[in-house]
Structure formats: structure tokens, C-alpha cells
Amino acid sequence: MAAKLGVVLLIYTQSLLCLVSSSDPPKIQPFSFPVNLQVGSPIRVTCGLEKGSPPLTFTWKKNGIQLKPIPNKVRFLEDEGFVMLEIKRLDASDVANYTCVARNSAGEDWFTSHLLVKEGASGML
């Protein structure tokens, strides 16, 4: 009798969890770019979630415009619950506001961070 009740409770709990997670909109964990970035160096920044149920789709925007992968320059590495933006050989054209957008069936969230690149190489003085 007690065992049966346990099973019923377990099923009830699981369906409740299922219900909660399937309606959990994404919430992005704030991120920022490293400071003192030099021209020519690479950066990686990770946009992760505090919460949000799969399936999720991630997109990046640069100054509000959708960012696309560029061979040997801009790459997205995506896995369950996060996406990493990688930019190689930084130059002045990479200075911008980068927005990560996470979306699922329950809603969307976005977070913007500014990427600043120091002009001029170090060791010039």
C-alpha cells in the first residue's frame, strides 16, 4: 500500500516537474568581454542560461544585426543550454555591441555586452 502510494507520488512529482520545465522561458546569465583586448588577439565569450527549458535556439546580433559565421573569423559553438561566440584576429571592425538571444517555446531573453579593442599594438613605445 505504502509502495503504491510512493509510485503514485513519484509519477505525480515527475509530471509536475515536466509541467514546470516545459514552460520555463530562458533567462540569460549576464556575460562580458575581457578588457584590454589587443588587435589581432582572439576572444571567446559564453552566453549561458540561468534557466530555460530545451529545445532552445541561440542567435547573436552585432549592433542589432544578426551575426553570421565567417570562416576563420567568427564561429559559434553551441551545446545544450549555452552558446560560445569566438572571434579571431580582432580588429577595429569588431568593436560593437554584441547581443545574445535565447529563445524557446515559452519566450525569449537577450543580453548585450560591449566589445572594445585597444587600438595599436603593445610594445610600441
Ligand SMILES: *[C@@H]1O[C@H](CO)[C@@H](O)[C@H](O)[C@H]1NC(C)=O
Ligand atoms: C553600444 O551601446 C551603448 C549603450 O547602449 C551605446 O552608448 C553605444 O553607442 C553602442 N555602441 C555601438 C557601436 O552601437
